Amino acid sequence: MEQTVEYAHATGLLSGIWLLVAIPLASATVLLLLGRKADKWGHWLGVAAVAATFVLGLAMFFSLAGLDAEARSAEQSLWDFIVVGELHVDFGLLFDPLSGVFVLLITGVGSLIHLYAVGYMEHDEGRRKFFAYFNLFVAAMLLLVLGNNYVMLYFGWEGVGLASYLLISFWYTRPSAATAGKKAFLMNRVGDAGLAIGIFLMFATLGTTQYDEVFNGVGALSAATILVLGILLLLGAAGKSGQFPLQAWLPDAMEGPTPVSALIHAATMVTAGVYLIARSNPIFSANTTLQTIVVSVGALTLLMGCIIGAAKDDIKRVLAWSTVSQIGYMFLGVGLGGGAYALAIIHLLAHGFFKANMFLGAGSVMHGMHDQVDIRRFGGLRKYMKWTWLTFMMGWLAIIGIPPLSGYFSKEPIIAAAFERGDWTSWLYGMAALLGAGLTAFYMTRLFVLTFHGPERYTEDNKHPHESPYIMTVPLMLLAVGSIGAGFLMASSVPDWLEPTFGAEAVEHHAVMPHWLITVLSLLVTVLGAGLAWALFRNGTAKQEQPAGVLVTAARRNLYTDAFNEAVFERPGIYLTRALVFLDNKGIDGAVNGLAAAVGGSSGRLRRLQTGFVRSYALSMLTGVVLVVGAFLAIQLGWLA
Amino acid sequence: MVGVTDFPFLSILTLFPLVGAAVVAFIPKTRGQLAKAIALGWSLAVLALSIVMWIAFEARGDRFQFRESYQWIPTWDARFTFAADGIALVMLMLIAILVPVVILASWNDIDETQRSVPVYFALLLALECTMIGVFAAADVFLFYVFFEVMLVPMYFIIGSYGGARRQYAAVKFFLYSLVGGLFMLAAVIGLWVVGGNTFDWQKLSDVSAAFDTGTARWLFLGFFIAFAVKAPFFPFHTWLPDAGVAAPAPAAALLVGVLDKVGTFGILRYCLSLFPEASRWFAPAALILGVIGIIYAALLAVGQHDLKRLVSYTSIAHFGFIGIGIFAFTTQAGTGAVLYMVNHGLATGLLFLVVGMFVARRGSALVSDFGGAGKLVPVLAGVLFFAGLASLALPGTAPFVSEFLVLIGTFTVHKVYAVIATVGIILAAAYVLWMVQRTTQGTLNPMLVAVPAMHKDISLREKVVVAPLIVLLLVLGFYPKPVTDVINPAVEATMQDVGTTDPAPTAVANGKVAP
Amino acid sequence: MTPDYYLVLAAILFTIGAAGVLVRRNAIVLFMCIELMLNAANLALVTFSRINGTLDGQIISFFVMVVAAAEVVIGLAIIMSIFRTRRSASVDDANLLKY
Incomplete structure (x- = not known):
């Protein structure tokens, strides 16, 4: 390793990093402890806590940006967490460019979704509890990205798992919600066990769990150790991010309230796996086999997500499988390594905007349709909910990658990077990514058209859809703005910004075809997929499930x-x-x-x-006496000698 | 100069609850409330004394502190010797905290049994005396006496105040422990013979290196069987589910929270330090038993239909973790094991107490008799969930630290065992969440609505019972250092007795990285 | 005159007593048989005392007499109370203390 990782101490404003975790945690504690007394104003406390964290995070971000490029990191050790023998685990935090962008994503999108939830959960008697859990999630997620060692990461990792469980099974009286929460927690734990063993392996080989010491020590590890370590971390990442083979919990997680799906199961928590791999980039970059495994997982999952997403009729499940698939793109990116790390992070941020936008849009649709989720019973909603339609359209155009919306700037470079891997695998992964782009266009267009266009197919009790209140549509508009503009803004600035974390971009390019051709191809498949879906579903669809071929049945x-x-x-x-x-x-x-x-x-x-008969007792006593006397005599007379 | 450390803490701490037991026992049957109040006050006084002792203990000082010794049976060189190292100290603290909580938790439960209330609380105080004695003893014979006498109050608590099948469970508990104890008695006598006709732990420890290898192994086995039954380790565990079900829930909390820790404590203090070579020789077998226990008991816990039985099986799985932590012979694993003993006492104690509150309301411990209870008693359900989280070692609760330490310490020397044991944390999530789901989530069981007591959420008394445990679990989950600092020197001394050192990180050992 | 005859007599008396205890059922007769055995033992003790020329045996025989007297007092009281409750002096009827 020619490059040494070193973190500067936190000074000035940055010495308040701990506040980022403490504020939402304190708010969650207050909301949980006060109980019903806080019902009237609890949700506003929840929103205020996250908004305050966002403001603070923004200020810290700029103060970090004000430093020299080399010194852009702030490490803060709060207290000794575990000190036993050679094991020394800090309760420490690290604010560097990578965690900085995550903090902004979590608190920024988080604030908007919190605001939205005030309206969405208005009629739910558990709203205060909901906001307590929501704040708890934000605190745990911030701890996850701000930790300065793997144990802190694990701490936050399990914390978001807990919050995710609580929120998925928020309506716990529904057996399906309770089961989905349990399933999510269990499948996550499988991944967590992998991550935990990875941490054990770090300690056994390097004697530390601190990021900087681990990364500086990677060079001393054998290739086999790095491979095993990477696979263990990947298992953890796959569990949290719903990647193959641990993807099954994510669609079920849609049992939770829609703001939860937007924040946790689309924008932030599920991208923690990408964060883990990006953070551990010195480990993953050190072994090509390992990178191939990550890329394969990403490519496989992105295709799986697209195929299944195209066959689903539940608006939230389509979006959930879409999330699985989009995170597949991110895994593809971090697996490719080099400059693609930054591309994956850009896609992650862009996805955070447009997917949160669409989930909240779906929530708005459900809000206006008495919690109907079946897209076969929607249609023509653009007349009734103008804002939702408009903002959802922005999300739709962004995810399928229509320039100049954000998805184009974030996804297309990943496809291009896949083609640049350098050997025959370029074709394999490049074509998978390209095919994924076409399929994405198909299923998202299907979703969009069936929901907002075509004939009305409402159920009898559902004749009068209505637009949601402003407290819900304003966050939608802000997120739509993000979906439009974020990609262009980030495409140039983020790679530079993240350079201290990922190192300078590798210069070698092994393009199998010119870049412009890839751009044209990806736009072509996108338009093809979208056009096909438009043509097929322009006039609506059957209201019941129709018999289908092998592939569609399997996807269902x-x-x-x-x-x-x-x-x-x-x-x-x-x-x-x-x-x-x-x-x-x-x-x-x-x-x-x-x-x-x-x-x-x-x-x-x-x-x-x-027996109770005195005589038999007397007889046994007599027998005993005779035996003893006999023995005495025998010895006395020398018979035994 | 008479300092605070010269104060005879341990003998007073041992005898004081016994006096309390005598006082409470003589209160007439009709004055139950008075008996409860006195017992509670008495146990709080013990707690206060323990806190003073905790403060007086110097973590960086000698291994054994507060040593006192009085003549007892001179011909055998058996003496009333008390001394506490860090391991004993944290266990004494755990006892002092749990007993008042348990007394408060038993407040109303005993009234319904139609039996003498004062006697129950006197038995609890007597149990506290024997438990303190067993951890404070520094004389092998004295330890043995407390080890056996401890059974008596617990036998009567289970046998007289328990639920269905209490007689069966009490006798089973008593016989199991007694048989184990007999093996230990033989080993104690053997130890006296080979150790130079003394029962003093310190003297025996000094000559332990000279023991004949074969003899030491047999003596180790004698002690180990007694402790493995007590702990309990697989396959000596079947008494615990029966006792856990039959005992009143607060007493069950004390049973698995403290009483069983005598087994693991005994292994650390007596097996490891007195028979180092034999400990190393038996370690692979003990590790395998521990790993089997983790997986086996966790799977069994998933399959249980009775809440108290389920919690008992989770404890057996946790004892497997403690077992591998002890026999991995690294400071991390050893400290983790001792910390696990404390945390498990708090977490499973809490779990048993909360389950007891549910059972007291519903009048049944069957999981199928609940369902959707969260709708009726939301706060109580929340506490049950929290106790479950602590039991599955979620970060932020104290058991995470201990489980992490045990696993990471074991991993450095026994990778395969540590990896298998890690599977146990997945199963832990399975049994906890499934229990929570079946009792508090899902559609509300209509039979539950018909039970009037199920409409009463947690009462003030119950809040006072659970609050200290919850606070401790959280505080130690974020800042375990005060406890690990006390435990660590004692564990390091024990590992020194065993004669093992922590392995260096492999990359550093290969010389590739400057340490 | 040799003391052997006294010993033989003591042995015969003891055997009669033992046989009586084994074959008779009436509690009073049983009691008399026990007394017979005790007295046989006394006779033997006194004889041995004479043979050895010490007083030990005679002293022990006094103790035996005292014990026998005490035994009679308690034993007869027990027999009386059993007779009162069960209307029978047969030892076979008083067999409640069994498995």
């Missing part, structure tokens, strides 16, 4: 991944548990009780000797 069944999980893990698990319960009761406890029964039984036989 999530490509049978759920069935696979159930057949391979769930059912054998249940049978194993039952068998073990039986073994424990009859086997181990049976052996113990059997021993006790044997002792009891034999003593039951023996006590029959106590």
Whole structure:
């Protein structure tokens, strides 16, 4: 490693990094402890806490930008968390360019979604609790991105998992919501276990978990160790980000209220996996096999997400699979390494805007349609909800990558980077990314057209859709502005800004075709996909599920991944548990009780000797005496000698 | 000069609850409220004394502090010797905190059993005396006596005040421990013979290196079986679910929270320090038992239908973690194991107490008798959820620190065991969340609505019961240093006794990186 | 005259007593048989005292007499109370203390 990672101490305004975590945490604590007393104003406290954090984060961001490029980092050790033997874990925070952009994304988009939720959750009696959990999530997510070592990251990692669980199963009286929350937590824990073992491996090989010390020590590790370490971290990342093979929980997570889906399961938490890989870039860049694995996971997941998303009829599930697929693009980016790290982060930020925009738009649609989520029962809504339609359109155009909206600036470079990998795999991953772009255009257009255009297909009790109040539409407008402009703004500035984290861009290009051709191709497939969807669904669709071919049926069944999980893990698990319960009761406890029964039984036989007749006792005494006397005599007379 | 450390803390701490037990026992049956109040006050006084002792303890000082010794049986060289190292100190503190909480938690439960209220609280105080004694003893014979006497109050608590099948559970608990104790008695006598006719721990520890290898292994086994039954480790665990179900929930909290820790504490103090070679020889077997226990008990916990039984099985899984932490022989794992003993006492204690509150309302511990209870008792359901989170070692709660330490310390020397044990944290999430889902979430069980008591959310008394445990779990989850600093020197001394050192990081050992 | 005859007599008396305890059922007779065995033992003790020329045996025999007297007092009281409750002096009827 020619480059040494070193973080400067936090000074000035930046010495208040801890406030970023503390403010939302304090707000969550107050809301939870005060209980019903805070019902009247609790939501405003929640919004204010996140908004204050955003302002503070923004100020810190600019004060960081004011420093020299080399000195752009601020590390703060709050207290010794775990100090045992050689293990020294800081409760420490790090504010550097990478965590800076995440802080802005989390608190910025977070503030808007909090504001939106004030309106969305207005009629829910648990609104105060909702905001407490929401603040808790923001605190945990900020801890995740601000930690200066892997244990802090893990701390926040599990914290967002908890918040995600609480919010998915927010309407816990619905069995499906409770089950979805549990499923999310469990699948996340599988990934978390991988991440935890990765941290153990770091300590066993390098004796530390601090970012800078780990990154500086990567050069001392063997290739095999790096590969194993990377796969473990990737497992953690896949669990949190809903990537193959741990993707199944994310669509189910849509059981939560829509603002949750927008903030946690689209804009921020699910991108934590991308953050982990981007943060650990010295580890991932050190092994090409490892990078190939990450790229493969990304490519596979992005195609899976597109295919399944195209077959779903639930507005939120389509968006959820779209999220899975878009994060696939980000994994593709971070897997490619070099300059593509920054591209993945740009896509992550842009995605944060347009996907949050569309989720909130979907929430607005549901709000106006009595919680109807089936896109087959929408249609023509543009007449009734102008703002929602307009803002959703911006999100739609952004995600399919129509220039000059943000998706074009963020996705197209990733496709191009995939083609530049340098060997035959360029074609494989490049074509996958290109195909994904076409499919994305198809399913997003299908969603958009079926919802806002075409004939009205409402159910009987649902005749009068209405637009949402301003408290919900204003955040939509702001996010739509972000969806339009963010890409262009970030495309040039972010790579420079992130240079201290990712190092200078690698100069080698092995383009298999000229860049302009890739741009043209990707625009072409996008227009093709969108046009096809428009043509197919312009006149609406059937209101019931229609029989379909093999591919569509498989897509409707999530490509049978759920069935696979159930057949391979769930059912054998249940049978194993039952068998073990039986073994424990009859086997181990049976052996113990059997021993006790044997002792009891034999003593039951023996006590029959106590007949209660004095004569038999006297006879046994006499026999004893005779035996003793006989023995004496035998010895005395020398019979035994 | 008479300093605060010369004050006979340990003997007073041991005897004081016994006096309290005598006082409470003589209160007439009709004055139950008085008995409760006196017992609570008495246990709070013990807590106050323990806090003073905690402050007086010098973390950087000698390994054993507050040593006192009085003549007892001169011909055997058995003495009333008390001394506390960091490990014993944290356990004493745990006892002092849990007993008042348990007394307060039992406040109304005992009235319904139609049995003498003062006797129950006297038994609790007597139990506190024996538990303190067993951790404070620094004489092997004295330890053995407390170890066995401890069974008596618990036997009567389970047998007289328990639920269904209490007699069966009490006898099973008693016999299991007694059989284990007999193995230990044989080993204690053997130790006296080979150790130069003394029971003094310090003297025995000084000559332990000279023990014959074969003899030491047999003696180790004698002690180990007793402690493995007590802890309990797989496969000696089947008494715990029965006892946990039958005992009144607060007593069950004390049973798994403290009483069982005597087993793991005994392994650390007696097996490891007195038989270092044998400990190293048996370590692979003990590690395997620990790993099996983690996975096996966690799977069993998933399959349980009774809340108290479920919590008992989770404890067995946690004891597996403590077991591998002890036998990994690294300072991280050892400190983690001791910290685990404390945290598990708090977390599972809380879990048992909350489950007890649910059971007291519903009149049943069957999971299927609940369902959607969060709608009726939201705060209580929240506390149950929190206790569950602590039990699955979520970061931010104290058990995370200990579990992390155990696993990371084990990983540096035994990668495979640590990885298998890590699977246990997935299963932990499964059993906790499934329990929470089946009891408090989902559609409201109509039978539950018909139970009037289920409409009463957490009362002020119950809040006072759970609050100190919740606060401690959170504080130690974020800042465990005060406890680890006390534990660490004692664990390092124990590892020195065993004769192992922490492995250096492999990359550093290869000389590729300057340490 | 050799003391052997006294010992033989003591042995015969003891055997009669022992046999009586084994074969008879009436509690009073049983009691008399026990007394017979005690007295046989006394006779043997006194004889041995004479043979050895010490007083030990005679002293022990006094103790035996005292014990026998005490035993009679308690034993007869027990027999009386059993007879009152069960209307029988047969030892076979008083067999409640069994498995």
